[in-house]
Amino acid sequence: MKDVTDMQQAVKIYKALGEPTRLKIAFLLKEESDQCCSVLSEKLNSVAISTLSHHLKQMAESGLLTFRKEGTFIYYSLDVEVAKKYAPYLMT
Template identity: 60%
Template structure:
C-alpha cells in the first residue's frame, strides 16, 4: 500500500472539518475578524451549545485550520491564514 503525501492527508482533514456547516461558519467568521474567544463565537453563532462549540473548535484546531492562544482564563482562536489560503481560499470571499 502506498503512503499518501502529507499535504493530501492535510487537505482531507481540512475538507472534512469544513464539511460541517457550523465549522465552516466559524472558520469564515475568523477569516474576517480578529481572534475571538469561545464566548464571543458562541454569541455570534447564537443557537450552538457551549459543548457543541467546543467540539467544533477542537475539530478545526486538530486539522490545523485554527490556532489558539490563552490570555488569562480565555482561549482565543484565530484562523491559520496560510493554511486556509492554500486549502480553503473560499473562506476569504
C-alpha cells in the first residue's frame, strides 16, 4: 500500500487538475514555464485575473506548481518531478 502522505498529495493534485481551466494552466506551464498571472490570463482569454489567481494558488498548494516572487509579480512553473510522479498524463 502507498504511503499516506503520497496518497494525500495525489488527492490534492487530482482535485486541482479536475477543473478544466487548471488542467489548461498545467499544460500551458508545461510548454513554457516561469509565467506570471497576466501572461497566463492573455493565453486563456476568458479567465478573469482574480479567478486565475485563485486557480494558481490551488495548484501551488497541491504541490503541482512552484513559484518565485519578483517585485509585485509572481512567476509560476510546473513542478515537473511532481507532475511525472502524480500526473504523468501532463507529461505526454
